[in-house]
Amino acid sequence: MNTGNTKVMNRFDVTSRLIAKLKHEEAVIGGIGNTNFDLWAAGHRPQNFYMLGSMGLAFPIALGVALAQPDRRVFALEGDGSLLMQLGALSTIAALKPKNLTMIVMDNGIYQITGAQPTPAANVADIVAIAIGSGLASSAWAADEKDFERLVDGAMAASEPSLIAVRIDDKPGVGTTRRDPVQIRERFMHGLGVRDPL
Amino acid sequence: MAIAEQQPQGSSDGSWHGIVLQTLKRNEINLIPYVPDRVLTPLIKNLHADPFFTTFATAREEEAVGIVAGAWMGGRRGAVLMQTSGFATLANVLASLAVPYQIPLIMLVSERGTLGEFNYGQSLVCRTMRPVLDSLALEHHTITRLDELEFIADRSIKQAVTTQAPVALILSPLLTGGKVFDK
Ligand SMILES: Cc1ncc(C[n+]2csc(CCOP(=O)(O)OP(=O)(O)O)c2C)c(N)n1
Numbered sequence: 239m240n241t242g243n244t245k246v247m248n249r250f251d252v253t254s255r256l257i258a259k260l261k262h263e264e265a266v267i268g269g270i271g272n273t274n275f276d277l278w279a280a281g282h283r284p285q286n287f288y289m290l291g292s293m294g295l296a297f298p299i300a301l302g303v304a305l306a307q308p309d310r311r312v313f314a315l316e317g318d319g320s321l322l323m324q325l326g327a328l329s330t331i332a333a334l335k336p337k338n339l340t341m342i343v344m345d346n347g348i349y350q351i352t353g354a355q356p357t358p359a360a361n362v363a364d365i366v367a368i369a370i371g372s373g374l375a376s377s378a379w380a381a382d383e384k385d386f387e388r389l390v391d392g393a394m395a396a397s398e399p400s401l402i403a404v405r406i407d408d409k410p411g412v413g414t415t416r417r418d419p420v421q422i423r424e425r426f427m428h429g430l431g432v433r434d435p436l
Numbered sequence: 437m438a439i440a441e442q443q444p445q446g447s448s449d450g451s452w453h454g455i456v457l458q459t460l461k462r463n464e465i466n467l468i469p470y471v472p473d474r475v476l477t478p479l480i481k482n483l484h485a486d487p488f489f490t491t492f493a494t495a496r497e498e499e500a501v502g503i504v505a506g507a508w509m510g511g512r513r514g515a516v517l518m519q520t521s522g523f524a525t526l527a528n529v530l531a532s533l534a535v536p537y538q539i540p541l542i543m544l545v546s547e548r549g550t551l552g553e554f555n556y557g558q559s560l561v562c563r564t565m566r567p568v569l570d571s572l573a574l575e576h577h578t579i580t581r582l583d584e585l586e587f588i589a590d591r592s593i594k595q596a597v598t599t600q601a602p603v604a605l606i607l608s609p610l611l612t613g614g615k616v617f618d619k
Contacts, residue, residue, distance in 0.1 A: 265510075267506070287509065289533070290532065290536070291528070291529075291531070291532020291533060291536075292498075292502065292528065292529045292532045292533040293528075294498070295498065295499070295501075295502035295505075295529065295533065297502075298494075298498075298499045298500075298501075298502030298503045298506065299502045299503070299505055299506035299509075300506060301502075301503050301506060302467070302502065302503040302504060302505060302506025302507035302508070302509070302510065302512075302514070303506040303507065303509060303510040304506075304510075305467060305490065305503070305506075305507055305510075305512065306467075306506070306507040306508075306509075306510025306511050306512035307510045307511065307512075310510075324495075324496065324498070324499055325495075326494070326495020326496055326499060327494075327495065327499050327502075329495060330469075330492070330493075330494050330495060330499060330503075333492065334492060419536040419537040419538075420536070420537065420538050422537070423509060423537040423538065423539070426509055427509050427511075430509065430510055430511065431511075432509065432510065432511040
């Protein structure tokens, strides 16, 4: 795995840094398990969507939101193990080139939430190289927290989809999302201005 | 009719795929991810040719379901085209995304594996489809007749949207001609 001299960061810290930058009701999709737990822990926003299953679909769901609302910036947070399950989605996104989509991969090399087993990619595959090879030219490892913030700023101004990979430690997520799928979906739709509450 | 003439070939010629295309359009369904099937080829071709639709292939059917689920939440309607074997990969996403989040997922499934199937594996895959749909109490219709197609498709789409529940429209070989042993 050629991740250069990237620093090992922390998912909750990096997620909080992302959320702090969002000033325009950007949508954020949290993937299964820890990515949505830390999104929840960073402070619920009406434009957050939390996945309670469907492992690997954070990027496809975010792509759908991005295609539906091209004027809104959309972010997706996905674990490395989850992404491995749906690598083809990277090519789909590269082919469609949504200008408003940013993908963030939290790479701990393990399936943390199921017992920290190493993923098949750990020590052999480079997620950024996979993304670039899938057609996502604007893909990069974040060297440290400042670099992550710089990459997020760049992604927000970009006119093509971006992928930011972050090496993270083996810590679990900080919070626990309230597992109420209908409410999660309904409030997200309110947050996106698609519906008004009853 | 000038307007009809401008429409891509096959869209209003009374063919099954023309009726499907027009019914999608009338219901403002314009995002169409798919994993192809030979029988769906004319439909896919005409969807690509019609700028009303954003039509594209995905690597997996599950991915396509994620995309239309996200689009629905963002206010845009979609439908997923697939083959029976593609449906067989969807139990997890149906049970963990579409059903619990109450997403009106519209699935058009070209039915392989019955009425002249020549591949044993396909016929077995086909037998898993309705039990999976029934196990989640999902609405599904097998469309066999051209004269019933528009009614079933149009009403089912409207029901999916208003009841916020997935629907599978299974396109039988009786409707489409299916795929026959050619080599
Ligand atoms: C299809 C499927 N297979 C397996 C699981 C069990 N599972 C849930 S989360 C998870 C690991 C997720 O790993 P990753 O995305 O790397 O996140 P991390 O736990 O490391 O934060 C697994 C294997 C599942 N929910 N769905």
